[in-house]
Amino acid sequence: xxxxxxxxxxxxxxxxxxxxxxxxxxxxxxxxxxxxxxxxxxxxxxxxxxxxxxxxxxxxxxxxxxxx
Amino acid sequence: xxxxxxxxxxxxxxxxxxxxxxxxxxxxxxxxxxxxxxxxxxxxxxxxxxxxxxxxxxxxxxxxxxxx
DNA sequence: TAGTAATTGGGTAATTAGGGAT
DNA sequence: TGTGTCCTAATTACCCAATTAC
Numbered sequence: 001x002x003x004x005x006x007x008x009x010x011x012x013x014x015x016x017x018x019x020x021x022x023x024x025x026x027x028x029x030x031x032x033x034x035x036x037x038x039x040x041x042x043x044x045x046x047x048x049x050x051x052x053x054x055x056x057x058x059x060x061x062x063x064x065x066x067x068x
Numbered sequence: 069x070x071x072x073x074x075x076x077x078x079x080x081x082x083x084x085x086x087x088x089x090x091x092x093x094x095x096x097x098x099x100x101x102x103x104x105x106x107x108x109x110x111x112x113x114x115x116x117x118x119x120x121x122x123x124x125x126x127x128x129x130x131x132x133x134x135x136x
Numbered sequence: 137t138a139g140t141a142a143t144t145g146g147g148t149a150a151t152t153a154g155g156g157a158t
Numbered sequence: 159t160g161t162g163t164c165c166t167a168a169t170t171a172c173c174c175a176a177t178t179a180c
Contacts, residue, residue: 021078035110
């Protein structure tokens, strides 16, 4: 493992909000509620792991079977 | 700030309902019935794929077969 | 250093989910 | 069978001003 570690891609609140089609502030609430892990910048702004976000997005609960 | 890769454009229940001229509750029923796939926010609200909605809207079939 | 966009808080409206009766 | 409506609780969206990112 390098010093840089695994290149963990981080997303901004606006990017996560765009993916879920919600308000950025809603993403903040998810982080506060512990539903989504967040990393803090030194200034206090939140960043989110892309892998985690993608995983949650992929968990599209569908009643129907896509059949594909 | 383009995120890489494919990102689905999602629609809110109200938007889908407006497009179909139905009550949002009806859209929810379609999702529960498996007629429409849905993605859930972490709070449980549904989001719908625009591409799928557009496809359904464009699938204007008629009672009288337009011989095509 | 300055300038613009984004994020952070709180507060308060607006939507949505879910069940049930029609 | 399908849709619109009523109800309550939960979730989300928009408002502001101050701080942070780049």
